[in-house]
Amino acid sequence: MEYKLTHKAYTSALRENRLLGLKCNACGGYTVPPKKVCIECASEDLDIVELSGRGEIRTFTVIRVASEGFQAPYIVGIVELDEGPWLMGNIIDVDCDGATMDMIGRRVRLGHAVIPGDKYSAGERVTATFGLEN
Amino acid sequence: MRKGFEGVCATASVAIRDAFMWVASGYNDIVLVGGTERVLVMDTPYATRTFAMGSDSYYEGPAGITFPGVFAMLAHLYSHKYGIPLVKLKEQMAMVAIKNHQNGKLNPKAQFQATIRDLMEARIARATQRGQPVPTWADEMEFLRDIKVNPVIADPLQLYDCCPFSDGAAALVLASRDKTRRLTDKPVLIAGVGQCSAGPLHNQKDFTRMKARILSAKQAYTQAGIEPQGAGKHGI
Numbered sequence: 001m002e003y004k005l006t007h008k009a010y011t012s013a014l015r016e017n018r019l020l021g022l023k024c025n026a027c028g029g030y031t032v033p034p035k036k037v038c039i040e041c042a043s044e045d046l047d048i049v050e051l052s053g054r055g056e057i058r059t060f061t062v063i064r065v066a067s068e069g070f071q072a073p074y075i076v077g078i079v080e081l082d083e084g085p086w087l088m089g090n091i092i093d094v095d096c097d098g099a100t101m102d103m104i105g106r107r108v109r110l111g112h113a114v115i116p117g118d119k120y121s122a123g124e125r126v127t128a129t130f131g132l133e134n
Numbered sequence: 135m136r137k138g139f140e141g142v143c144a145t146a147s148v149a150i151r152d153a154f155m156w157v158a159s160g161y162n163d164i165v166l167v168g169g170t171e172r173v174l175v176m177d178t179p180y181a182t183r184t185f186a187m188g189s190d191s192y193y194e195g196p197a198g199i200t201f202p203g204v205f206a207m208l209a210h211l212y213s214h215k216y217g218i219p220l221v222k223l224k225e226q227m228a229m230v231a232i233k234n235h236q237n238g239k240l241n242p243k244a245q246f247q248a249t250i251r252d253l254m255e256a257r258i259a260r261a262t263q264r265g266q267p268v269p270t271w272a273d274e275m276e277f278l279r280d281i282k283v284n285p286v287i288a289d290p291l292q293l294y295d296c297c298p299f300s301d302g303a304a305a306l307v308l309a310s311r312d313k314t315r316r317l318t319d320k321p322v323l324i325a326g327v328g329q330c331s332a333g334p335l336h337n338q339k340d341f342t343r344m345k346a347r348i349l350s351a352k353q354a355y356t357q358a359g360i361e362p363q364g365a366g367k368h369g370i
């Protein structure tokens with residue numbers, strides 16, 4: 001079983017603010033983050049592509065009670081990328097108390113943040129971040 | 135034979151479905167399904183981290199998503215998609231908390247045996263007794279809107295919108311029709327079951343209508359041989 005786009009290759013690119021994904025040759029859909037098969041049609045006929053890293057906020061929350069290892073408050077959101085897939089990440093440079101429903105639909109651009117490992121994870125992790133455009 | 139299951143909030147349902155298959159297939163006559171939860175020994179950040187393990191650990195966990203956070207994002211998505219103002223949606227969710235606490239008071243084995251009004255009146259009584267400023271909530275809704283007594287956990291969800299951490303256990307005996315007759319006069323019959331799963335939340339896109347939920351309900355109705363219109367009550 002061979003993975004076309006590995007976790008390592010995906011996160012290495014993310015560390016450079018580049019978003020890699022898989023484009024399906026069967027249905028044309030995009031799979032981000034990487035998986036063995038297309039999330040739309042389960043085909044394995046996939047090619048690695050670089051996505052624009054731009055999209056619109058679909059939903060978000062301000063985490064006020066955080067998990068061990070995280071400092072509240074911070075914003076978690078899900079963005080619909082211009083190519084179609086939805087991706088979770090932190091919405092940055094927004095005042096937590098000013099994060100209201102009108103955030104939904106705002107244009108954002110991808111970045112990244114490195115999260116230290118904790119006792120339940122296999123070392124350092126990387127998350128997508130999204131900053132508001134204009 | 136002993137088996138263990140982990141399916142986050144759905145763990146008990148997954149275990150019951152498995153037990154159902156062993157009995158329905160005729161392999162076992164009786165299966166005991168037991169579930170336990172022991173969370174109060176943990177502090178809040180540790181318990182929150184433990185529950186967060188239900189999310190995708192590679193691509194969602196690093197964003198610091200929590201379980202209440204998942205449902206908080208769902209509430210914002212739902213409010214936007216269906217054009218229900220957040221204030222209205224929060225009012226409707228508060229009514230669920232009021233109803234659930236009322237039901238809890240009726241159950242001697244419930245974790246909380248107090249209505250929201252009981253909690254509100256207890257706070258007023260305590261303030262009065264201590265000679266502190268007495269809160270002036272007009273009703274339960276105003277009490278629940280007050281973030282001093284009902285703090286925000288993950289916008290827009292407040293404490294009473296979220297599941298409590300619990301220590302508890304429950305058990306269920308599943309038996310074949312024949313064995314059941316010897317055990318009870320009032321058996322509950324299982325007509326159909328279904329189970330599905332899905333990948334990380336973001337891959338489900340619009341998760342106001344979760345595909346796994348729709349497909350598993352279809353499986354259960356098909357197995358039961360009835361249409362949703364033919365069922366008296368529905369619960370998920």
Ligand SMILES: [Zn+2]
Nearest residue numbers: 024027038041
């Ligand atoms: Zn495809």
